[in-house]
Amino acid sequence: MMDVVKASLDDVEAIRSLIEYHAANGKMLLRSLSYIYENIRDYFVVREDGEVLGCCALHVSWRDLAEVKSLAVREDRIGKGVGKALLEAALKEAREMGIPRVFTLTLEKDFFVRNGFELVPKDELPMKIWGECIYCPKYPDCDEAALIYQF
Numbered sequence: 795m796m797d798v799v800k801a802s803l804d805d806v807e808a809i810r811s812l813i814e815y816h817a818a819n820g821k822m823l824l825r826s827l828s829y830i831y832e833n834i835r836d837y838f839v840v841r842e843d844g845e846v847l848g849c850c851a852l853h854v855s856w857r858d859l860a861e862v863k864s865l866a867v868r869e870d871r872i873g874k875g876v877g878k879a880l881l882e883a884a885l886k887e888a889r890e891m892g893i894p895r896v897f898t899l900t901l902e903k904d905f906f907v908r909n910g911f912e913l914v915p916k917d918e919l920p921m922k923i924w925g926e927c928i929y930c931p932k933y934p935d936c937d938e939a940a941l942i943y944q945f
């Protein structure tokens with residue numbers, strides 16, 4: 795069993811490094827240290843011997859909608875179940891909060907389909923969630939897919 799825990803303030807630098815690594819490869823949106831500190835209560839991590847192997851955030855968007863963000867696994871641990879464990883922890887939290895739908899915007903649509911999400915047209919998501927797209931270097935040429943998990 796992979797031990798997924800809520801992130802602590804001591805994990806912030808490691809989370810930042812993980813996201814920075816994958817963002818440099820064009821896989822995800824870069825997050826500033828300031829952003830991660832401000833949203834640290836959204837994050838889950840998997841740790842081993844004090845090192846962060848992966849991170850994932852669940853961000854509440856509305857009464858009936860939350861977003862999975864910043865799912866990232868350390869390069870040397872990809873393909874070993876860390877991503878799935880993090881995603882399951884985020885979905886469990888959404889379910890416990892009574893949130894019926896969880897969406898994500900990603901380049902890794904096959905991973906999310908494999909783990910229970912369904913592709914949806916982007917215009918089915920509320921306008922509100924597009925606010926941070928202006929921080930994406932690809933804006934307005936978005937190549938991400940929108941997917942939803944429904945309980």
Ligand SMILES: CC(C)(COP(=O)(O)OP(=O)(O)OC[C@H]1O[C@@H](n2cnc3c(N)ncnc32)[C@H](O)[C@@H]1OP(=O)(O)O)[C@@H](O)C(=O)NCCC(=O)NCCS
Nearest residue numbers: 816821822865866867872873874875876877878902904905
């Ligand atoms: C995408 C990512 C989070 C997957 O995490 P991971 O730990 O490698 O995945 P897991 O080992 O937990 O895989 C869980 C399941 O998904 C499948 N899977 C993993 N990566 C996949 C992919 N890229 N496409 C399709 N299926 C995938 C696995 O085969 C496994 O299936 P199984 O349960 O039937 O055996 C990881 O590769 C990563 O960090 N990528 C870079 C950052 C990124 O693109 N994040 C995406 C969200 S923005």
